[in-house]
Amino acid sequence: xxxxxxxxxxxxxxxxxxxxxxxxxxxxxxxxxxxxxxxxxxxxxxxxxxxxxxxxxxxxxxxxxxxxxxxxxxxxxxxxxxxxxxxxxxxxxxxxxxxxxxxxxxxxxxxxxxxxxxxxxxxxxxxxxxxxxxxxxxxxxxxxxxxxxxxxxxxxxxxxxxxxxxxxxxxxxxxxxxxxxxxxxxxxxxxxxxxxxxxxxxxxxxxxxxxxxxxxxxxxxxxxxxxxxxxxxxxxxxxxxxxxxxxxxxxxxxxxxxxxxxxxxxxxxxxx
Amino acid sequence: xxxxxxxxxxxxxxxxxxxxxxxxxxxxxxxxxxxxxxxxxxxxxxxxxxxxxxxxxxxxxxxxxxxxxxxxxxxxxxxxxxxxxxxxxxxxxxxxxxxxxxxxxxxxxxxxxxxxxxxxxxxxxxxxxxxxxxxxxxxxxxxxxxxxxxxxxxxxxxxxxxxxxxxxxxxxxxxxxxxxxxxxxxxxxxxxxxxxxxxxxxxxxxxxxxxxxxxxxxxxxxxxxxxxxxxxxxxxxxxxxxxxxxxxxxxxxxxxxxxxxxxxxxxxxxxxxxxxxxxxxxxxxxxxxxxxxxxxxxxxxxxxxxxxxxxxxxxxxxxxxxxxxxxxxxxxxx
Numbered sequence: 001x002x003x004x005x006x007x008x009x010x011x012x013x014x015x016x017x018x019x020x021x022x023x024x025x026x027x028x029x030x031x032x033x034x035x036x037x038x039x040x041x042x043x044x045x046x047x048x049x050x051x052x053x054x055x056x057x058x059x060x061x062x063x064x065x066x067x068x069x070x071x072x073x074x075x076x077x078x079x080x081x082x083x084x085x086x087x088x089x090x091x092x093x094x095x096x097x098x099x100x101x102x103x104x105x106x107x108x109x110x111x112x113x114x115x116x117x118x119x120x121x122x123x124x125x126x127x128x129x130x131x132x133x134x135x136x137x138x139x140x141x142x143x144x145x146x147x148x149x150x151x152x153x154x155x156x157x158x159x160x161x162x163x164x165x166x167x168x169x170x171x172x173x174x175x176x177x178x179x180x181x182x183x184x185x186x187x188x189x190x191x192x193x194x195x196x197x198x199x200x201x202x203x204x205x206x207x208x209x210x211x212x213x214x215x216x217x218x219x220x221x222x223x224x225x226x227x228x229x230x231x232x233x234x235x236x237x238x239x240x241x242x243x244x245x246x247x248x249x250x251x252x253x254x255x256x257x258x259x260x261x262x263x264x265x266x267x268x269x270x271x272x
Numbered sequence: 273x274x275x276x277x278x279x280x281x282x283x284x285x286x287x288x289x290x291x292x293x294x295x296x297x298x299x300x301x302x303x304x305x306x307x308x309x310x311x312x313x314x315x316x317x318x319x320x321x322x323x324x325x326x327x328x329x330x331x332x333x334x335x336x337x338x339x340x341x342x343x344x345x346x347x348x349x350x351x352x353x354x355x356x357x358x359x360x361x362x363x364x365x366x367x368x369x370x371x372x373x374x375x376x377x378x379x380x381x382x383x384x385x386x387x388x389x390x391x392x393x394x395x396x397x398x399x400x401x402x403x404x405x406x407x408x409x410x411x412x413x414x415x416x417x418x419x420x421x422x423x424x425x426x427x428x429x430x431x432x433x434x435x436x437x438x439x440x441x442x443x444x445x446x447x448x449x450x451x452x453x454x455x456x457x458x459x460x461x462x463x464x465x466x467x468x469x470x471x472x473x474x475x476x477x478x479x480x481x482x483x484x485x486x487x488x489x490x491x492x493x494x495x496x497x498x499x500x501x502x503x504x505x506x507x508x509x510x511x512x513x514x515x516x517x518x519x520x521x522x523x524x525x526x527x528x529x530x531x532x533x534x535x536x537x538x539x540x541x542x543x544x545x546x547x548x549x550x551x552x553x554x555x556x557x558x559x560x561x562x563x564x565x566x567x568x569x570x571x572x573x574x575x576x577x578x579x580x581x582x583x584x585x586x587x588x589x590x591x592x593x594x595x596x597x598x599x600x601x602x603x604x605x606x
Contacts, residue, residue: 054600112473121479136478137463220422220464222603230466234424237341238594239366 066207069146077154107212137219154199303353305340311553359427362585388541389555395506412456419481428468435512455602489554507571
């Protein structure tokens with residue numbers, strides 16, 4: 001009896017074929033279409049569009065806020081996952097279900113609600129304003145919206161991995177004389193890191209492209225709180241399809257390189 | 273993965289829903305811009321009665337609303353609109369240039385340059401007008417916070433910008449002085465929302481700013497919604513005549529065989545009934561007699577038109593709002 005004779009799903013050919021068709025129709029074709037369309041531009045034209053000062057400012061803002069938001073979620077999300085997996089308390093199931101709400105909520109609704117809350121006369125923003133801090137209509141507000149929208153990624157990637165780490169590992173380490181911090185640093189962290197990186201990468205990639213929630217809280221001031229997706233919308237409103245595509249292609253390439261780096265790091269960590 | 277597949281099934285559901293709609297016989301799709309939602313749902317009901325009274329079958333009018341530019345793009349990318357009722361002539365011109373969806377002379381096919389109703393830009397201030405804002409000059413004073421959406425993404429915001437420019441040009445004379453004026457005005461703008469409704473929300477619900485530059489009909493809607501004890505409308509000495517035009521989309525009505533009903537639909541906007549419904553929704557009617565009936569509701573103010581003052585939309589768009597235009601310049605200089 002060879003192991004190959006009893007696959008769960010029928011036929012390698014069928015499943016791979018389906019995967020390729022599905023991926024082509026939904027992912028490769030639209031992306032390839034973008035690149036082909038952008039190829040009408042010469043290199044110098046392309047460079048002139050993507051190196052305009054406003055585009056560069058938006059690039060820094062979009063990738064910067066998405067990075068910080070992903071990092072914040074890396075900390076908060078891990079904490080959430082830890083509480084949900086390691087402790088039993090009343091209402092745990094409800095909180096567990098609530099984690100996914102940012103995905104279900106239309107992002108525009110999230111944006112409007114957050115703005116109302118954190119605007120200078122909002123419920124929370126009022127107190128911040130007393131301290132001299134403006135949250136809405138600043139990069140701080142953008143980061144906040146992104147943190148909200150991408151919250152589930154880190155929690156949901158960490159949760160199952162954390163649940164699978166046997167308690168005995170920690171107990172054994174403690175028996176061998178490890179202090180709590182050492183247990184965390186040497187036992188838990190290495191086991192969690194690959195999943196953590198996945199969650200981080202997902203949150204980061206989602207944050208870079210986010211439009212609906214950010215647009216209400218950003219303030220959209222040219223050169224200051226203008227995100228890249230807004231610049232694409234601006235170009236489209238001028239029927240400048242090429243300019244919009246050029247920015248889109250640039251975003252894709254930068255995101256792809258960053259995600260590739262995270263993947264390589266993950267592989268290195270997993271082997272480590 | 274489960275999220276992906278859920279999204280996909282939603283998407284498929286939407287596809288099926290729209291194809292089911294287009295399969296029905298007597299339907300008409302009106303693709304419009306954002307603030308006309310309530311107006312057209314009333315107008316559609318009235319037109320349907322009129323249409324059936326003439327011995328026709330009942331008609332199902334579908335409405336689609338969104339930013340004017342985005343709506344025009346949807347139509348040029350294949351949304352089967354029978355008629356378009358958009359915020360700017362430029363967006364309908366685009367339908368001709370992008371794919372000959374309608375004839376080049378579309379604007380001559382109906383009276384008043386195909387604009388059955390007009391609107392203008394007014395100021396909305398907080399009750400009692402605490403900052404004493406009466407005219408455009410008050411907006412550039414230090415310490416005044418002005419809310420307007422982003423002219424790059426909002427049709428309404430472009431009208432705001434042009435109204436301010438028209439004032440400054442008349443008051444101070446030169447283009448350079450007009451540019452200095454709008455630069456000072458935008459230095460007082462703390463937030464540039466992407467659309468008119470979002471800006472209204474920022475002003476009314478989030479409490480930002482001392483004055484909102486708004487469509488006249490939006491300003492009245494806000495009063496209606498929040499009660500007249502929280503805001504008031506101030507009419508400046510001069511403003512711009514906003515002309516949102518309407519047109520039949522030739523290629524779509526010929527393919528669907530709906531030309532007769534589509535043309536009757538737009539004609540009916542000019543009838544007494546149509547003009548009155550427009551006025552009830554705070555659009556200024558073209559018909560002088562109906563306009564008189566509603567004279568109390570529309571403050572008399574000096575209105576300049578975009579054709580006379582700016583040489584038409586295409587020129588205004590290129591000069592002020594395209595990349596590198598005046599709007600970009602005033603932000604680069606800051």
